[in-house]
Each structure stands twice: as structure tokens, then as C-alpha cells.
Amino acid sequence: MSSLKERTALKAQTTERVRDVAAMLEEEIVLGWLLPRERLVEEELAERLAVKRHVVREALADLERVGLVERIPNRGAVVKLLDPVEVRQIYSVREALETLAAQQIPLPLSGLILEELHAVQQQHAVAVECADARAAFRANMRFHETLFRACGNRHLVELIQAMAQKVHGARSITAASPEHLRLARDQHAAMVEALANGDRDRLVALCRQHLGPSRDAYIATVEARFARDRQQVAAPQP
Amino acid sequence: MSSLKERTALKAQTTERVRDVAAMLEEEIVLGWLLPRERLVEEELAERLAVKRHVVREALADLERVGLVERIPNRGAVVKLLDPVEVRQIYSVREALETLAAQQIPLPLSGLILEELHAVQQQHAVAVECADARAAFRANMRFHETLFRACGNRHLVELIQAMAQKVHGARSITAASPEHLRLARDQHAAMVEALANGDRDRLVALCRQHLGPSRDAYIATVEARFARDRQQVAAPQP
DNA sequence: TTCGACATAATTGTTGACAATCCTGGCGTC
């Protein structure tokens, strides 16, 4: 009885399930459903996501390698809270990498890719209109993946994605904010336009501008939080 | 009975053992002790390295994430054979990253770092003189780590290291070659000199030159191997 | 009250056995 279907749909490959769990946790972090410093208890997650603890363990190890999660031996995992210095460094590298990729995109861009990009951009716009943060996040990821893939260097794209992942924990501030989402939507549209016009300078400038808001919003929030933590240490709650 | 010592020396933290195993395998790959396409059987490695299969499994997952190893579900892991296109792409990114870092190193360099760098360079030179490939490899890693750390951006350094790791499977050709080792040694010396003189342009140029030989040697070898493989497929052995 | 020792609970880390999967080679059929 539908053994094939169940195989591929429910069980899949083990490594697939690990990736799925990691992806789910990543989304929950980006959407602010899991906050920085929050504990990630293996059994709890295993039950909630309907997988064995073993799978959760591997997924957490993955997320640790990516930099989204911090694991302390014998104490478990927490969502990593990046300090402002790190965030600045990461964004500085992101800017360099994305600029590099943008400069390597062959212009004029092939009509095929341009259309694909336009389609993804539309999906993002729709998601923003519906205030569907999850759909917006996914479409946003696809947009940048499609955009930078056009540079032709797969490893460069992977690096760009890896660095973007690292600051996902920082995105929960902007990922749900309507203003930020609308701004991102408009910037995407402008990027597509620049690509259509073969205007490389504008494209590069847009990529750079595109990084600013989420970085600044996060740094502001985190600095406030760090200040509060310091205050708490100095004078524990009343 | 020395429980502390045994704890820290023999057992260590589990995550430490995983890292150790991954590092050992990495070295064996770089030194050509494990060749591309060679199978990595979990039980075999577990016995050889005197750890449980579980630890080997995690280490292999790590190496897969790094890109040194390829894992196919239910079939196991092999050391990855990079194709020429990938190698070119990776080296292109490496060049960009290392150039970026070199341009950000504050000049004149602090005397402390310069001395540290000089010391490591000397270690490398000694290892090359002794034709001790393993020591040379380690000193080489330390040299570049020390050099690029001076740029002040930890995440940029991590990226540079990650990209260097990716092509470690390609290094077995040059890692044991006396000529290549001597060339690398001289280039290191020149880099230190450029840093001492505050000559940034020369430093950047040297970094770029430094990448060339290993890339070219690998591409030549791999293209020969691919050609041979293709031939074998066309006409299986007599 | 505050401090430390101790028991207890919560959680992670380890292990070996078992199940699932994939490659290999032999066998029969066309």
C-alpha cells in the first residue's frame, strides 16, 4: 500500500530528514519564533518535529557548523546571539562578496534568467503584500540565490549564502517588519530593472544598499540588549 | 589517580575527538596518504584511529560540509575529486578573498605580529629543509592564518581558511614536492619582507602569485586523470 | 539570612545491537 509514496514522502533519505529539520529550525530562528539565547532541547525538538533525537542532534550539529547555533558540551544548544562586532565583520564580508559577484554577472543578462528572477521577485512581492513572513523569507532567499547564481561561480554563490545564513539570527527583527519587507521588495524590483538595463554600477550600488537596513536594525537591537544584560548583571532584577 | 589528566588527555570532550579525527583525515588527504576517489569506510577508520564509529561518522559529516569529502546516502564517503572547473572557481574566490584581506591589513604591521609571523616562517623553512611534508603543511597553515588574521576580520579569515580547505584534496601534488615547497618558502619570506617594508602592493601581488602554482599543478594532473577516466569508460581495460 | 554540601532531576553523550540498503557474483533463461 503506497510503500513508494510513503518512502519518498514520509521517510525520505535520512540525510534529507536532517536537512529538513535544520531548515525548519533555521526558519523558526529567522522568523523570530526561536529567539537568540533560547535553549534548544533535543528531546523537546524531537517530539515537536516528530523525529528521533538522533536526527535533531545531527541537525543541531549542522546549524552549529553554519554558525546559527552555539553548542556547549554537556549543556546543550542555544540560538546564537551575535555581538555587534561580529555582525559588522560579517556584513563587511557580505558586501565584498556580493559586490564581487555582481561585478561578474555577464551583462546583458540572458532573458531566461531575467524572467526567472522576475518571477521570483513577483512571488516575493505577493508574499510581502499578504504579510506572509515565511513565504517572503523563502522568496527572498530564492531571489538572491537566482541573482547571484548568474555570476557563474557556484562556490562564490555558496559563500554568499553561507554568510547570509550566519546572520539569520539577526533577521528576526526585519523579517517580520512590514516597512523592511516593503523596502526589500522595492529594492528587488530596482535590481531587476538595473539588470534589464545592463546598468552594472546601479546593480552594485543596490546590492550594497540592500544590506544596510537589516544590519543597522540588528546592531541597534543587539546593542540595547547587551546594555540591558550588563545592567542586569550589575543589579539583578528587583 | 590522575583522573584530571586522563580526562583531558585521553578522553577529552567528545566534540574535541571529532575535531581531532577530522583533522587527522584532513592531513592524510593533504599528504596524499588518502587519494581522491578513495573510499572512507566508517568501521575501518574507527578501528584505525581508535575511536567509535559514531565519532568517525560525525567527522565525515564535518569534512563533507567543508567540501573535502563526498557522501552518498547508504553508500558511504569518498575523498572528493574536484573537477577543473570547480578548482578554477575556488581559486578565483580565494584570490579575491586574500587580496581583500591583504588590503585591509594595517600597515605598518605591529612588531608583535611581524615577529610571530617571522617565527612561523622560520618553522616552515626548517620543515622544508628537512623535507618534512607534514610539518611543512602545518607551518604553512599557521603562516597564512597568522598573516591574514592581521586584517582584523575574524570571519574573513575563517572564509579564507574554509576555501583553502576545499582544495586540500588538490594539494597532495604540491604538498610533497620539494620544488613547490621551496618556492612557497621563498614567497613567504618575501611576504614578511613586504610587510616589514610596508609595501602593500607587493604584498598583494605576492599573495596572488602564491596561489598560482598549486592551482596549475592540480589542474594539469586532474585533467590528465579525467582524460584517462574517459578513455577507460570508452574502452574498459584489456 | 547566607553559604555550602548533598541529593535529585533534567539533559546530553555513548554504546552495541539491529534494520535497511546497496554492491557483487552466480545461476538460469532466452
Place this chain on the structure above:
DNA sequence: GACGCCAGGATTGTCAACAATTATGTCGAA
């Protein structure tokens, strides 16, 4: 001889129980 098919062996993937570690809470003494 070529092809498909079915054991057999090698290897990876899954699991649940157990061990080890760390956090928590309680109690008694200063």
C-alpha cells in the same frame, strides 16, 4: 553469449537503553 534475477556479504542508517554530566532545589549550620 546477453540479460535479468535472486542470494550473500559488506556497509551504512536507526534505535532505545544506559552512562555521564550539569543544573536545581533542599536542608542544616554559621
